[in-house]
Amino acid sequence: MSATLRVKTSRRTELLDITRDVQRAIRETGVQSGLCHLYVPHTTAGITINENADPDVPRDIEAAMDRLVPKDGPYKHYEGNADAHIKSTLTGVSLSVEIDGGELRLGHWQGIFFCEYDGPRQREVRVRVVRDDLS
Numbered sequence: 001m002s003a004t005l006r007v008k009t010s011r012r013t014e015l016l017d018i019t020r021d022v023q024r025a026i027r028e029t030g031v032q033s034g035l036c037h038l039y040v041p042h043t044t045a046g047i048t049i050n051e052n053a054d055p056d057v058p059r060d061i062e063a064a065m066d067r068l069v070p071k072d073g074p075y076k077h078y079e080g081n082a083d084a085h086i087k088s089t090l091t092g093v094s095l096s097v098e099i100d101g102g103e104l105r106l107g108h109w110q111g112i113f114f115c116e117y118d119g120p121r122q123r124e125v126r127v128r129v130v131r132d133d134l135s
């Protein structure tokens with residue numbers, strides 16, 4: 001069972017909470033127990049899990065990523081977005097979350113964030129839901 005989420009970002013560096021969209025995609029599969037695998041098919045974006053209770057947390061991560069890997073640096077890549085490629089590699093482009101009772105089994109303060117590093121753009125997140133054999 002698979003789906004593709006469309007993500008529209010509005011800033012160059014932006015962590016976007018997609019937890020509800022992922023949860024909706026899981027509900028549509030009807031799977032109660034299994035694994036949800038998320039994959040970002042882009043080279044200047046990523047995906048991560050972190051706190052979504054305090055909106056300052058994703059803003060702090062965005063600012064820290066921009067400080068760690070500045071846009072202008074001694075890069076060779078001709079496109080001018082080497083920082084975004086590096087941030088993508090630091091973040092990673094896939095993750096998996098358990099599904100229990102038809103719900104994502106995240107920690108209490110956790111949310112799933114799409115990480116934009118070369119926006120604003122239209123992006124995709126591929127969702128693959130794998131049902132447990134015994135469910």
Ligand code: ZN
Pocket residue numbers: 077079080081082085
């Ligand atoms: Zn590039």
